[in-house]
Each structure stands twice: as C-alpha cells, then as structure tokens.
Amino acid sequence: MDIKISNVSKSFEKKEVIKDITFTIPSGEICCLLGPSGSGKTTLIRLMIGAIAADTGHIQLANIKMPNLKMLKKIGYMPQNDALYDDLSAESNLRFFGGLYQLSKSKLEQRVKEVLELVDLTEHRKKLIRNFSGGMKKRLSLAASILHQPDVLFLDEPTVGIDPVLRRTIWDQFQEIKKSGTTIIVSTHVMDEVTECDKAALIYNGSLIEYDSVEKLLKKTNTGRVEELFLMASSRGGVVK
Amino acid sequence: MIHLAKRVILQTLNDKRSVMMIFIAPLFALTLIYFLLGDSDYTATVGINKNAMPAPLVTELKAQDLKVIYVSNDDFQHPKQYLKDHLDVDAIFTISENASVNIIMYEPSKKSAKALSEIQKALSSLNPSAKINMSYVYGAQDNSTFESLGYVFLGLFAFLLVFIISGMALVRERSGGTLERLMMTPIKRGEVILGYTLGYGVFAIIQAILIVFYSFYVLNLHSIGNIGWIVVAMVLLAITAVSFGAMISVFSTSELQVVQLIPFTIIPQVFFSGLIPLDLIPYHLGNLCYLMPVFYGVEAIKRVMVYGGGFLQIWGYLFGLIGYTFILYILNTLALKKFRKL
Ligand SMILES: Nc1ncnc2c1ncn2[C@@H]1O[C@H](COP(=O)(O)OP(=O)(O)O)[C@@H](O)[C@H]1O
Ligand SMILES: [Mg+2]
Numbered sequence: 001m002d003i004k005i006s007n008v009s010k011s012f013e014k015k016e017v018i019k020d021i022t023f024t025i026p027s028g029e030i031c032c033l034l035g036p037s038g039s040g041k042t043t044l045i046r047l048m049i050g051a052i053a054a055d056t057g058h059i060q061l062a063n064i065k066m067p068n069l070k071m072l073k074k075i076g077y078m079p080q081n082d083a084l085y086d087d088l089s090a091e092s093n094l095r096f097f098g099g100l101y102q103l104s105k106s107k108l109e110q111r112v113k114e115v116l117e118l119v120d121l122t123e124h125r126k127k128l129i130r131n132f133s134g135g136m137k138k139r140l141s142l143a144a145s146i147l148h149q150p151d152v153l154f155l156d157e158p159t160v161g162i163d164p165v166l167r168r169t170i171w172d173q174f175q176e177i178k179k180s181g182t183t184i185i186v187s188t189h190v191m192d193e194v195t196e197c198d199k200a201a202l203i204y205n206g207s208l209i210e211y212d213s214v215e216k217l218l219k220k221t222n223t224g225r226v227e228e229l230f231l232m233a234s235s236r237g238g239v240v241k
Numbered sequence: 242m243i244h245l246a247k248r249v250i251l252q253t254l255n256d257k258r259s260v261m262m263i264f265i266a267p268l269f270a271l272t273l274i275y276f277l278l279g280d281s282d283y284t285a286t287v288g289i290n291k292n293a294m295p296a297p298l299v300t301e302l303k304a305q306d307l308k309v310i311y312v313s314n315d316d317f318q319h320p321k322q323y324l325k326d327h328l329d330v331d332a333i334f335t336i337s338e339n340a341s342v343n344i345i346m347y348e349p350s351k352k353s354a355k356a357l358s359e360i361q362k363a364l365s366s367l368n369p370s371a372k373i374n375m376s377y378v379y380g381a382q383d384n385s386t387f388e389s390l391g392y393v394f395l396g397l398f399a400f401l402l403v404f405i406i407s408g409m410a411l412v413r414e415r416s417g418g419t420l421e422r423l424m425m426t427p428i429k430r431g432e433v434i435l436g437y438t439l440g441y442g443v444f445a446i447i448q449a450i451l452i453v454f455y456s457f458y459v460l461n462l463h464s465i466g467n468i469g470w471i472v473v474a475m476v477l478l479a480i481t482a483v484s485f486g487a488m489i490s491v492f493s494t495s496e497l498q499v500v501q502l503i504p505f506t507i508i509p510q511v512f513f514s515g516l517i518p519l520d521l522i523p524y525h526l527g528n529l530c531y532l533m534p535v536f537y538g539v540e541a542i543k544r545v546m547v548y549g550g551g552f553l554q555i556w557g558y559l560f561g562l563i564g565y566t567f568i569l570y571i572l573n574t575l576a577l578k579k580f581r582k583l
Contacts, residue, residue: 051581
C-alpha cells in the first residue's frame with residue numbers, strides 16, 4: 001500500500017500550514033515525519049487519513065483516492081493526544097474501538113488480549129483510564145490503533161512524554177509491527193529517533209525540505225545529525241524572508 | 242451502533258456524577274418543588290379598625306381562615322406606612338362611609354392573594370347575592386401550585402438532564418479527540434448519532450419511569466389519564482433532548498461553551514414549557530412554542546394528566562417530537578461531515 005501525496009496544500013484561517021507537499025511512501029517501511037513543533041506534522045497526518053480535506057492536491061492509498069470509507073478499515077491511527085475514554089477501563093476502550101471494525105466476538109477478545117500483552121498492560125486491563133499515567137495512556141492508545149491489524153499505521157508523536165526505557169520497548173514494538181508487513185508513518189520532533197526509520201520526511205514551516213532514506217540524509221550532513229539539515233533550511237528561509 | 246450504545250451506557254454508569262444527575266437530581270428537584278409549591282396552610286393577617294367596621298362583618302372575618310388584628314385610628318391615617326412597619330400584617334381592610342371597600346396590601350404576592358380571598362369570603366357570606374360559586378372543568382380550586390403545574394416539571398426534568406449529560410458527553414468526545422479517532426474507523430456518521438441516541442434512550446426510559454412513579458406514588462400527583470402515556474411522552478422528549486444535545490455540541494468546542502449557550506438553549510424552553518400560559522404572551526410570541534421540543538412533551542403530558550386524554554388526544558404532540566428528532570438526526574449527521582467528509 002504505497003501512499004502517494006501529490007501537491008497537497010492546506011490552510012487554516014488563511015494561514016498556509018501545508019505548502020505544496022509531494023512525496024511517496026513505499027509499502028512496508030517505517031517513514032518518519034520529522035519537524036519542530038508547529039511545523040505541520042499533525043496536519044499532514046490528518047490529511048493523509050482523510051480527517052481533513054486538502055485545499056489543493058490529492059492523496060492516494062494503494063491508488064485509491066482518500067478519503068475513502070473502505071480504506072478506513074485498513075488504516076490505524078494513533079492521535080497525538082491520547083483520545084481514550086476516561087470513564088472506561090482499558091479493556092472496554094479496546095473492545096469498543098475493536099468492535100467498530102466488526103471483528104467477530106472471539107477474534108476481538110483474542111486481539112484485545114494480544115495487544116494488551118504487546119504494550120504490557122495486561123495487569124491493568126480492568127483499571128479506568130482516568131487512573132492511568134501518561135505513559136500508560138500512550139501505550140493503550142497505541143494498542144487501540146493496532147487492534148484490527150491495519151495495513152498502514154499512522155502514529156502522531158507516539159513517544160512524547162515517555163521515559164527512555166519505555167521508548168526503547170515501544171520502538172521495538174514498531175519494528176515488530178513492521179515485520180508483519182505494516183507500513184508505519186510516525187511523526188516526531190525528537191531528531192534522534194530518525195535512526196529507527198527507513199525513510200524520513202523533514203517538514204519545516206509546512207514545507208517538505210528533505211525526503212530520502214535515512215542513510216542518505218545523514219550522509220548529507222557533516223556531523224551525522226539531522227538537526228543540521230533544519231539549520232540549513234532555516235538559514236535559507238531567513239534569506240528569503 | 243450497538244457498540245457505541247453499549248459504550249455510552251458503560252461510560253455513564255462508570256461516572257457516578259452522571260448517574261446521580263440522571264436518576265437522583267430530578268427526584269431531588271421535584272421534592273424541593275413539592276415543598277415550595279405545595280399546599281401552604283398560611284393564615285393571612287388583616288388589620289381592621291374595630292370602631293369603623295360593622296360588627297357582623299367583624300364576626301364574619303373572624304370566622305374565616307384569617308388572623309384579625311385591630312389597628313388604632315392613628316395608624317389608619319397612614320395605612321401604607323403601617324404595613325411597611327408591620328411586615329407580619331398582610332392587608333389593611335376598611336369600609337368608608339359610602340360603603341366602598343378598601344383593601345391595602347404590601348405587595349402583590351401569594352400572601353396578599355390569600356388575605357384577599359378570605360376577605361371576599363367574609364363579605365359574600367354577609368351578602369349572599371354577592372356570593373360567587375367557582376368550579377373548573379379540569380382540576381380543582383384547592384389544587385396547590387405543585388398539583389396544577391406538576392406536568393410542566395415532569396416534562397422539564399425529562400428534557401433538561403438528559404440534554405445536559407448527552408451534550409456534555411459529545412463535546413468532551415470532540416475536545417478529547419475521541420470523536421476524530423471514532424470517525425477514522427469505518428463507522429457511518431448516522432450510526433454515531435443513532436448509537437448515542439440509543440445509549441441515552443435506555444437511561445431516558447429508566448429515568449421517565451422513576452420520575453413518574455416518584456411523582457404519582459410518593460408526591461401524590463394525580464393523573465386522570467393513563468400514566469403509561471406520560472412515560473411515553475417523557476421518553477420521546479428525552480430522546481429529542483439527546484439529539485438537541487448533539488446539535489449544541491456541534492456549536493461548542495468545550496464544556497464551558499455548552500454552559501454559555503444555556504441562555505439560548507434551555508431558558509427559552511423553560512419559558513415556553515407552559516409555566517407561563519402561552520395565550521397570555523403578547524404579539525403572538527406564544528406561537529414560538531412550536532419551535533421548542535419541551536412544549537410538545539409538556540403539552541402531551543398535560544393532556545393525559547389534566548384532561549384525561551389517551552393516544553388519540555396526544556398523537557400530534559408525540560409525532561411532533563418524533564419529527565423534531567428526525568430533523569435533528571439529519572442535521573447532526575450532516576454536521577459530522579466536519580470530521581469526515583464521507
Ligand atoms: N484546526 C486548526 N485550526 C487552525 N490552525 C491549526 C489547526 N490545526 C493546526 N493548526 C496550525 O497549523 C500549524 C501546524 O500545526 P500542527 O500540524 O499541529 O503541527 P505539529 O504537529 O508539527 O506540531 C500550527 O501553526 C497550528 O497552529
Ligand atoms: Mg502535532
């Protein structure tokens with residue numbers, strides 16, 4: 001399921017937030033959307049899944065134009081905020097979201113059990129979300145987005161506010177999910193995380209400033225750190241402005 | 242849709258405050274109203290000038306449910322000042338030389354009205370030709386305000402609490418991002434609204450039964466018609482309230498904004514609920530009642546409870562509610578396009 005983004009622009013209240021972005025994410029890879037806070041990563045993800053419509057340009061998933069109701073079954077989405085129901089237990093949250101994908105009852109129970117194990121929340125499954133810590137919510141939110149075994153998984157800053165040890169295990173989980181053939185698009189503003197990914201799209205002020213395999217991107221730098229690429233872009237931007 | 246309804250039920254049950262608000266708050270408020278507007282055995286106090294009043298009238302006054310006190314000649318010169326100084330006296334009653342009756346009261350209030358009606362009784366028993374016999378086709382003169390307006394409160398509570406709870410829940414779903422997540426699953430837009438309506442519908446049914454039983458068996462409200470129809474009207478009204486709450490949540494991005502919209506959403510409903518007789522509202526503004534869902538519910542309840550009507554007398558109002566819900570359902574489903582085009 002390639003994701004093709006063609007000449008997409010989006011404005012909020014006359015301010016252009018996404019500026020004419022074009023790139024293609026190949027199937028089965030982890031692609032990272034890297035950019036400082038406010039650069040437009042969340043907006044780009046919401047455009048890709050069809051939560052908002054582009055002003056110009058279009059987005060295709062496996063050659064099907066988005067938004068598309070049928071494709072929603074094949075998409076998993078983990079929003080930037082946790083988007084869980086505070087008054088429900090971890091289990092009930094998962095059962096609810098899983099139920100919306102019309103999984104059979106036995107399949108649903110089996111998946112709930114599997115994903116809870118994956119994110120290491122089995123012993124907290126009966127707890128209400130309002131008693132969860134930030135990190136636990138993040139993990140449950142991830143669990144909810146992979147319940148239905150999506151072909152494409154969109155993760156919006158999944159590791160923000162998570163301690164380094166847990167961050168490591170979460171990235172290991174992403175690698176596991178990738179092995180099962182899922183394409184993962186993950187946004188982050190933590191530059192170090194780029195090394196976990198196959199490809200990286202560098203977003204700065206709503207523009208795509210670089211898009212390549214991580215290996216090649218790092219070769220373009222002197223120090224081997226992606227920050228450089230942003231500093232270069234900002235000095236370029238400074239001249240234009 | 243069933244999943245959503247189940248979730249709404251589970252979620253509400255896990256939040257004790259919502260449960261209290263749906264089940265306990267209306268009973269609490271009705272009890273309060275029962276005591277505030279119930280039968281009062283208040284005895285009005287009337288001041289008279291013994292020397293200037295015919296003895297038989299004094300006797301008659303005393304025979305009524307009145308406390309009669311004698312006021313000095315001096316005070317009679319300035320009755321208004323006297324009433325200001327003596328707040329426990331409700332009225333000053335005098336008869337001048339030409340036999341015209343003067344009654345001066347502190348302020349238009351229920352206490353003054355009580356004094357007035359007792360004085361009238363005394364006067365008419367002296368002069369039988371002035372006696373007025375009053376009777377009503379429906380209801381009785383000695384009905385307390387609670388008894389004669391009870392149907393309004395049944396309707397109002399059935400509407401208000403479900404409206405607030407469902408509106409808040411939907412706004413929270415929006416601001417918390419769960420709505421966007423929900424809309425990114427293959428659920429249909431119409432199913433979201435239906436699921437919500439179904440989930441809260443279950444609470445509406447239990448709430449209506451609870452309110453009706455409490456009002457009729459504990460607070461001794463009387464209904465001429467079958468109370469089953471009252472439950473039906475209340476449930477339909479509460480279901481309309483869910484759609485109404487959903488509509489309001491479209492215009493609000495936070496729970497605070499729902500509260501800020503109350504002057505536009507709830508207050509007009511209260512005014513047009515029948516608390517104020519609609520025929521008395523000037524400039525035909527009373528006709529605005531047809532825009533208020535509470536009006537349909539309250540009118541149906543009134544027709545059953547006070548006039549003893551059945552389905553044939555209230556079907557117009559019931560279908561009014563169903564129509565209202567249907568229109569709101571269409572609008573809400575369209576409004577969800579904001580979150581997903583399809
Ligand atoms: N719904 C919206 N309405 C108005 N402005 C928005 C909206 N969503 C995002 N923005 C603006 O778009 C810009 C990019 O936001 P976002 O995509 O959230 O960035 P990021 O996820 O990279 O931090 C910001 O300036 C933000 O204020
Ligand atoms: Mg963001």
